[in-house]
Amino acid sequence: MATSDATLPERDAMEFDVVIVGGGPSGLAAAIRLKQLAAAEGRDVSVVLLEKGSEIGAHILSGAVIDPIGLNRLMPDWKAKGAPVDTPVRQDRFLLLGPAGDIRLPNALMPPLMNNHGNYIVSLGALCKWLGEQATELGVEIYPGFAAAEVLYNEDGSVAGVATGDMGLSREGTMKDGFVRGMELRGRYTFFAEGARGSLSKQIIAKLGLAKNRCPQKYGIGLKELWQVSPEKHQPGLVQHSFGWPLDRRTGGGSFLYHYGDNLVAVGFVLHLNYENPYLSPYEEFQRFKTHPVIRDVFEGGRRIAYGARAITEGGWQSMPQLAFPGGALLGCAAGMMNVPRIKGSHNAILSGIAAADAAYAAIGEGRSHDALSAYETAVREGDIGQDLKRVRNAKPMWSKLGTHLGIGLGGVDMWMRTLFGGASVFGTWRHGKPDHESLVSAKRAKPITYPKPDGVLTFDRLTNVAFSSTNHEEDQPVHLKLADPSVPVRVNLPEYAEPAQRYCPAGVYEILTDEKGQPRFQINAQNCVHCKTCDIKDPSQNITWVCPEGGGGPNYTAM
Ligand SMILES: Cc1cc2nc3c(=O)[nH]c(=O)nc-3n(C[C@H](O)[C@H](O)[C@H](O)COP(=O)(O)OP(=O)(O)OC[C@H]3O[C@@H](n4cnc5c(N)ncnc54)[C@H](O)[C@@H]3O)c2cc1C
Numbered sequence: 001m002a003t004s005d006a007t008l009p010e011r012d013a014m015e016f017d018v019v020i021v022g023g024g025p026s027g028l029a030a031a032i033r034l035k036q037l038a039a040a041e042g043r044d045v046s047v048v049l050l051e052k053g054s055e056i057g058a059h060i061l062s063g064a065v066i067d068p069i070g071l072n073r074l075m076p077d078w079k080a081k082g083a084p085v086d087t088p089v090r091q092d093r094f095l096l097l098g099p100a101g102d103i104r105l106p107n108a109l110m111p112p113l114m115n116n117h118g119n120y121i122v123s124l125g126a127l128c129k130w131l132g133e134q135a136t137e138l139g140v141e142i143y144p145g146f147a148a149a150e151v152l153y154n155e156d157g158s159v160a161g162v163a164t165g166d167m168g169l170s171r172e173g174t175m176k177d178g179f180v181r182g183m184e185l186r187g188r189y190t191f192f193a194e195g196a197r198g199s200l201s202k203q204i205i206a207k208l209g210l211a212k213n214r215c216p217q218k219y220g221i222g223l224k225e226l227w228q229v230s231p232e233k234h235q236p237g238l239v240q241h242s243f244g245w246p247l248d249r250r251t252g253g254g255s256f257l258y259h260y261g262d263n264l265v266a267v268g269f270v271l272h273l274n275y276e277n278p279y280l281s282p283y284e285e286f287q288r289f290k291t292h293p294v295i296r297d298v299f300e301g302g303r304r305i306a307y308g309a310r311a312i313t314e315g316g317w318q319s320m321p322q323l324a325f326p327g328g329a330l331l332g333c334a335a336g337m338m339n340v341p342r343i344k345g346s347h348n349a350i351l352s353g354i355a356a357a358d359a360a361y362a363a364i365g366e367g368r369s370h371d372a373l374s375a376y377e378t379a380v381r382e383g384d385i386g387q388d389l390k391r392v393r394n395a396k397p398m399w400s401k402l403g404t405h406l407g408i409g410l411g412g413v414d415m416w417m418r419t420l421f422g423g424a425s426v427f428g429t430w431r432h433g434k435p436d437h438e439s440l441v442s443a444k445r446a447k448p449i450t451y452p453k454p455d456g457v458l459t460f461d462r463l464t465n466v467a468f469s470s471t472n473h474e475e476d477q478p479v480h481l482k483l484a485d486p487s488v489p490v491r492v493n494l495p496e497y498a499e500p501a502q503r504y505c506p507a508g509v510y511e512i513l514t515d516e517k518g519q520p521r522f523q524i525n526a527q528n529c530v531h532c533k534t535c536d537i538k539d540p541s542q543n544i545t546w547v548c549p550e551g552g553g554g555p556n557y558t559a560m
């Protein structure tokens, strides 16, 4: 018989000043800043940080070209302290791809905010690992391998903290040998820094109505491979972005190629999740992109050394929910602080961590607890993050509504106007359309897409690539991809949308198989999941909920 809360042993509880969920740039920056403030005044602030990855950085997947504004503010001496930030951007290149050729867009046409001069190419995972070391040195208690699985509330409805997930439940939910009950971590303030589509953040946003009167959050899926290329193909500091082929004009997305480090090239493809054709496979579009004549050459003679995928928020300013609520706050991409045209969110993630820490530190000093940190909300909206997001607010809705060419063009005009006229533009603020799970058309109205077979050299099949994410989950545990109604995939999604989960999942987790009676059957290969959260976002029936598996499970990225 499966265990229920009543049959489980009591949970132990620990008290902290601040509990932080997530060891990405936002959570780590908050942790570091709290300790820095306390050290400067000789006070003590207890800070705990939970990370579901097996170590800090293991679940971080990004580009990444970083704007150092956040890092400079958090730790001005980051260079002297040995931060893994070594490759300055030397050249920006923007390409519009057609099936056989490309047009290079003049840099002078680009709004100044698109210029990467002064930015750095990094592995965000490696940077987070380093930030984790700095946080530990400052006295932050960091627990990697522990997923926050439940939000705890006080009687007055304020957030009291979180509970970590139980370890050692079988697939059926019974206690196995070595079962360990989760812990309650209670804080005066709890920061949710889970990144895009955070599982607890999603619950809180819904429960507390934090997204009321906001546009729906929009998302993309980012797929990435890391390559070690031949030295003669490596151009350290080159940042190249493209849009266009292989996507049609109604499907938003584009690529990045960043040359850095030891002959490394980070190649990635971001596809907007408001795509319409249920036969589209973001993974296959990424593979196809690499075969373009002006792209493939970079990889000849090289080898792919890592693969992964992660959702990215795209709603920006119009979609940002209320950030502060009694007892807690949403940080970084859990609140959607991504600047879409710049493909950058890590600087805002760090800035939000700093702002949240400042507000919580002041509140704790005043003896407050479990109230809403309104100073944090104000700092984000009226400070650098708000500025950064407001001036690009129309780029994504214009692209989605007008298509790639007109949308990007008009988005550029809007950004130029805001640059020249102190943030003003004749276009006002465009709203986003419907949520991404509502954008698929029926399979009957869509054109099936035939993708080329992988060659195993430049292009790979999904499962081979998943092996390069070093993903690992304890197999005998409850499936962490919860179906509200198990009949929906075959009863609704298959006839209506040719069950798109088979194609949008970048790790081949979902399959339609045939059972012994010749009937279609939905299979979930949960152990392959790379925690990108796309299924939670894109399932047209909103029948799939991603919850944290046992802590430590998932990808083991080393330098993504
Ligand atoms: C393909 C791609 C390319 C990108 N390129 C760039 C770029 O070039 N430059 C740039 O600045 N930004 C880029 N971004 C965006 C950038 O990565 C994010 O803005 C940034 O990582 C957000 O930081 P965060 O701390 O909010 O969340 P994340 O970095 O997502 O970190 C969240 C952390 O919380 C952990 N976590 C989540 N839920 C739980 C839980 N319940 N319990 C415990 N731990 C949990 C996760 O494992 C993760 O480690 C890119 C993103 C993608 C996907």
Ligand code: SF4
Pocket (backbone or CB within 6 Å): 481, 504, 505, 506, 507, 508, 509, 528, 529, 530, 531, 532, 533, 534, 535, 536, 546
């Ligand atoms: S199962 Fe969902 S979260 Fe996991 S890799 Fe597939 S789409 Fe991403």
